[in-house]
Amino acid sequence: MQFARINGVTIHFQLIGAPEGRPVIVFSNSLGTDFRIWRDVIMRMAGEFAIVAYDKRGHGLSDVVQSPYSIDDHVGDLKGLLDLLGVTNAFICGLSVGGVIAQGLYARRPDLVRALILCDTAPKIGNADLWNGRIEAIEKAGIASISDAILERWFTRKFREEQTDEFAGYRNMLVRTPQEGYVGTCAALRDADLTAEAEKISVPTICIVGEEDGSTPPDLVGAMAKLIPDAMYQPIPNAGHLPCIEQPIVLAEAIKAFVDEVKRREESAG
Numbered sequence: 528m529q530f531a532r533i534n535g536v537t538i539h540f541q542l543i544g545a546p547e548g549r550p551v552i553v554f555s556n557s558l559g560t561d562f563r564i565w566r567d568v569i570m571r572m573a574g575e576f577a578i579v580a581y582d583k584r585g586h587g588l589s590d591v592v593q594s595p596y597s598i599d600d601h602v603g604d605l606k607g608l609l610d611l612l613g614v615t616n617a618f619i620c621g622l623s624v625g626g627v628i629a630q631g632l633y634a635r636r637p638d639l640v641r642a643l644i645l646c647d648t649a650p651k652i653g654n655a656d657l658w659n660g661r662i663e664a665i666e667k668a669g670i671a672s673i674s675d676a677i678l679e680r681w682f683t684r685k686f687r688e689e690q691t692d693e694f695a696g697y698r699n700m701l702v703r704t705p706q707e708g709y710v711g712t713c714a715a716l717r718d719a720d721l722t723a724e725a726e727k728i729s730v731p732t733i734c735i736v737g738e739e740d741g742s743t744p745p746d747l748v749g750a751m752a753k754l755i756p757d758a759m760y761q762p763i764p765n766a767g768h769l770p771c772i773e774q775p776i777v778l779a780e781a782i783k784a785f786v787d788e789v790k791r792r793e794e795s796a797g
């Protein structure tokens with residue numbers, strides 16, 4: 528099974544490995560991407576972990592419902608998917624808007640969350656002017672019209688110049704994102720501010736950021752790490768906004784080391 532009707536929306540997902548007897552890790556992806564961005568990370572975690580990856584509404588093979596969306600809509604979809612799969616107490620790894628969804632999930636359903644892996648994200652990303660401007664530009668001329676600027680924030684110059692086939696493929700992913708799903712999620716980001724919730728996070732949390740992230744730069748992610756009690760902070764060299772694509776080995780190792788640390792803390796707490 529890889530499709531489920533959640534809150535009236537068909538959600539595309541993968542469950543890799545049985546959840547019984549091993550840690551579950553859930554991947555939530557960013558604006559203008561689908562869950563294929565996690566492939567090279569997932570490959571390095573399969574077997575050791577049960578893995579859930581999914582396309583949020585308006586993205587990938589999930590339904591495109593009418594915009595605007597709210598972060599609560601996205602959180603409701605993830606919550607519904609995890610309930611359907613019988614997953615609780617999972618490591619939730621969210622990238623960018625996926626990280627905002629992860630924070631929202633913790634605020635609404637802490638029982639689902641064992642620990643948070645917040646990549647290239649913040650409690651609040653951008654402001655109303657930024658998101659309204661982006662929505663307007665896309666409604667006027669389509670995602671492709673602003674794709675160069677977005678891709679410059681996603682990837683380091685080195686990646687853009689050297690990994691030309693990969694770069695072309697991810698450009699396809701971005702520009703083929705359904706416009707309604709993209710602007711619907713821009714509205715969700717415009718209206719979301721989880722700053723007050725961040726201080727209340729009491730599960731182990733690591734905040735990870737590509738050192739050359741042009742969308743949620745290290746300063747922003749570092750500030751989030753300071754807000755969340757006892758959060759760890761790990762910058763990743765030679766990566767932009769999507770370390771899962773530019774540095775999947777480093778990211779997978781960072782996640783595994785974090786999981787080991789969480790287990791160690793749980794054991795010493797008895």
Ligand SMILES: O=C(O)CC1=CCC(=O)O1
Nearest residue numbers: 557558623624677680742
């Ligand atoms: O498109 C960008 O600038 C990157 C981004 C911001 C929020 C998100 O999910 O991706």
